[in-house]
Amino acid sequence: MAVPFLVGNGLFIILVLLGKDLGTTAVLMLIMIATMLVGGIELKKMLLVLVGSGLLATAAALLSPNRLVRLMSWTNRECDDGMDLCHQGLQGLYALASDGWCGVGIGQSRQKWHWIPEAHTDFIFAIIGEELGLIGSLFILALFGLLTVSVHRIALRTTTVFAFCACSVSLMWLVFQAVLNIAMVAGVVPVTAVPLTFVSFGGSSLVISLAAIGVVLAIARDLNRNNRPLST
Structure with a gap:
């Protein structure tokens, strides 16, 4: 198989x-x-x-020359090809570094105005950090943590291989994508075109992510009908 x-x-x-x-x-x-x-x-x-x-x-x-230059910029080498591929990553770090505890306020971001290209997609977490500060950033991380715990508990209650795989793989996918996006904005990994799960602008990504959550909720509904208690 x-x-x-x-x-x-x-x-x-x-x-x-x-x-x-x-x-x-x-x-x-x-x-x-x-x-x-x-x-x-x-x-x-x-x-x-x-x-x-x-x-x-x-x-x-x-x-790929484009990806190679991005790797070089991530390792703190100079971007000397004229494409300025370091710009987006650096501006994202500037946005995170200027947030403080509470940020500059909702809608008050300065970096999203011509400094961070396509700030509503891949680098939306940088804008969240700038506007909502460390507290808002931690709140986003807490929401993904809550999603992890919830889906994991549902997976533990499943009785079939298909249901367990559907829940576990959906969880790994959605959380990994979010972690990869946040790590990219923080400069931990090179810049990649990966959206922040449920947050970045883009209909196709949101529809597929919500469909995965719909499958998990359908499995949870069937488990509740069979009166299987939550794992502790």
């Missing part, structure tokens, strides 16, 4: 990669790996998948 699964998912991953979207490719790889891990794949096959995914992601990053 692993071979058809890998072939089907590998095709989608390659198509997205050909579209020059390494961030979404990384998220799709995570979903594939998480599904295989939760599904109980053999360790040897899992290692092969991990090595193959790592080599593919590394080659995609090194063979």
Whole structure:
């Protein structure tokens, strides 16, 4: 069963990669790996998948001049290609560094006015940090923590492999995407085109994320009908 699964998912991953979207490719790889891990794949096959995914992601990053310059800027090297690819990451850090405890106030961000390109998409967390401060940023993190605990409790109550995989993989995907976005804004990882789950502007990302939560809620509803208590 692993071979058809890998072939089907590998095709989608390659198509997205050909579209020059390494961030979404990384998220799709995570979903594939998480599904295989939760599904109980053999360790040897899992290692092969991990090595193959790592080599593919590394080659995609090194063979693209744009991605290579972003990696160089992330490692504090100079962006001397004239494209100024350091600008977005630096301005995001400036926004986070100027927030304080309570920020500058809702709607009062200065960095979103021509300083951070497309501030309503990939770098929305920088604007949240600037306007709402450390308290607002921690509140966003707390919400994702609450989502993690809630979906995990639902997964523990499931009685079928499909339901457990659906809940667990949805949780890993949504939280990983959020963590990757926040880490990108904070400069922990290179700049990638990964939206902040449920927050960044974009209809397709929001619809798919809400659909995943809908599946989890449907599973929870069926469990409640069967009167299965919450795990403690």
